[in-house]
Amino acid sequence: MQLLAQAAEAANLAPIGQGLVYGLASIGPAIAVGLVFSNAIQAIARQPEAAGLVRPIMFLGFALAEALALLGFVLFFLIG
Amino acid sequence: MRLLAAAEGAEFHVPTIAELFEWVPFATYKLAGITFHLSWMIVFLFATVALLTLIWVIGFANFKLVPSGLQNFLEVGVDFVRENIVHPTIGPEGERFMPFLTSMFFFVFSLNVLGIIPGIQFPITSRMAFPAFLALLSYVLFLFVGIRSQGFGHYFGGIMFPSGVPKPIYLILTPVEVLSTLIFRPLTLAVRLFANMVAGHVMLAIFFGATAYFLLHGEGILLRVLSPFPFVMSIILVGFELFIAGIQAFIFTILTAVYIAGAMHPEH
Numbered sequence: 001m002q003l004l005a006q007a008a009e010a011a012n013l014a015p016i017g018q019g020l021v022y023g024l025a026s027i028g029p030a031i032a033v034g035l036v037f038s039n040a041i042q043a044i045a046r047q048p049e050a051a052g053l054v055r056p057i058m059f060l061g062f063a064l065a066e067a068l069a070l071l072g073f074v075l076f077f078l079i080g
Numbered sequence: 081m082r083l084l085a086a087a088e089g090a091e092f093h094v095p096t097i098a099e100l101f102e103w104v105p106f107a108t109y110k111l112a113g114i115t116f117h118l119s120w121m122i123v124f125l126f127a128t129v130a131l132l133t134l135i136w137v138i139g140f141a142n143f144k145l146v147p148s149g150l151q152n153f154l155e156v157g158v159d160f161v162r163e164n165i166v167h168p169t170i171g172p173e174g175e176r177f178m179p180f181l182t183s184m185f186f187f188v189f190s191l192n193v194l195g196i197i198p199g200i201q202f203p204i205t206s207r208m209a210f211p212a213f214l215a216l217l218s219y220v221l222f223l224f225v226g227i228r229s230q231g232f233g234h235y236f237g238g239i240m241f242p243s244g245v246p247k248p249i250y251l252i253l254t255p256v257e258v259l260s261t262l263i264f265r266p267l268t269l270a271v272r273l274f275a276n277m278v279a280g281h282v283m284l285a286i287f288f289g290a291t292a293y294f295l296l297h298g299e300g301i302l303l304r305v306l307s308p309f310p311f312v313m314s315i316i317l318v319g320f321e322l323f324i325a326g327i328q329a330f331i332f333t334i335l336t337a338v339y340i341a342g343a344m345h346p347e348h
Contacts, residue, residue, distance in 0.1 A: 056169045056338050063272075063335050067264050070271040 014080040021079060025072020032065035092297045100285050101206060101278070125204050128190050136186075161185055161333070169337040170344065177340060180221070184214065185333040188273070192325030195281055196318050203325070206277035208270070215270035218336040222265075226343030238346050265339060269332060276328050280321045287314035 040058035044051045105117035139150035147155050161182045166174040191210065195203030205211055226235040239261050240254045287310050294307035 052168045056334075056341065059169075059331070059334050060338050060342075062331075063265075063268060063338075064260065066272065067260075067268045070268050070275060073275045074267075074271055 018076050018079045022072045022076045025075070026069045029065050029067075029069035033062055036061040036065055092293055094289070095285070097282060100282060103207075121202060121204060121207075124194060124200055124202075125191075128194065128204075129187075132186060132190055157186065158182055165330070165334045165337050169334065170341040173344075174337065174341070177337070181333050181337060184217075184336065185329050188214065188332050189325060189329035192277060192328060193322065195277065195284070195325065196321050201284075203277040203281055205273055205328075206281050208274050211270040211273040211277075214273070214332070215266040218269055218332075218339065219266035221336070222339040222343045225340050229344050230346070235343070265335075269335060273328050273332055276324055280317075280324055284314065284317055284321060287317055 036058060040054050040061075043054045103117075103119040103121045105119045107118040109116055109118070135150070136154060139154040143151055158178070162175075162178060165181055165185070166178060170177065188205065191204040193203075194200050195206070229235075230238065240258055241250060242253070242257065245253060290310035291307055291314055294303045294310060298304050298307070
């Protein structure tokens, strides 16, 4: 364990952290954005007259879901 | 562009990400104690603004009820913003935001598309100052619209304490709502535009550089034979960047419109 701790101190872990933070941060929002748009597409396909009602809510939901992925992107720059 | 200037046989220099986005100033001058650096990107920025202004002013100089020529072409753009951005979100009373939203859409699109125009090939919106300032404009606008149409206390009360929620939930809901509305909205507007343009520019640079490296500096015959692959990929990416430029401008504008609509008529 001592060797592991020493190796971790010696190695530069910042790039690994940078890569991990954005990679892990974008899994959830990717699925969420896919869900938002798939449900919006289904809603508009079932009832095309509802497109005007669905579209603003779709964009609002997309913005909120993508916010977390963008936080990961910001942390990428903050780490290193 | 500095990548491709390397001659065959010379050392191939892989630029770092910071190098891809630096603006090399060619003139420096001081005005009132502040140092201004002039670089080609500033020239292109002002040239884009001047070109946009010129096109729109000339198109609508003597505007007729039945359009023709340049006015006809520009009215397609105005109709696009009105039918797809303003009417679905704010409705007919959003007409007074039409100048702002149209200008914002075409400005962001022009700045984005500079990233694929040969000779310039740098999306100006990939420097954080521009998306940050545009997001600040949207932020101030929707706060102002909210305060003016609902009153200060009513507007912020509506953000912090949405109706139809049992009282104890407010302990966790209010901080989340404040964070989401007052802090996340401008931040994500700026970072979304910035991140998309940065990523696109880096990808274009990687594939252009890979084509140059495979073709000119590859050792042996294998890399040179494989060089059409990054070349085809860079062609595809230029088309993709054009698409992304349009989409990001559209998303920036429609989110501003959605936030304005939310400030004018709060969803119950």
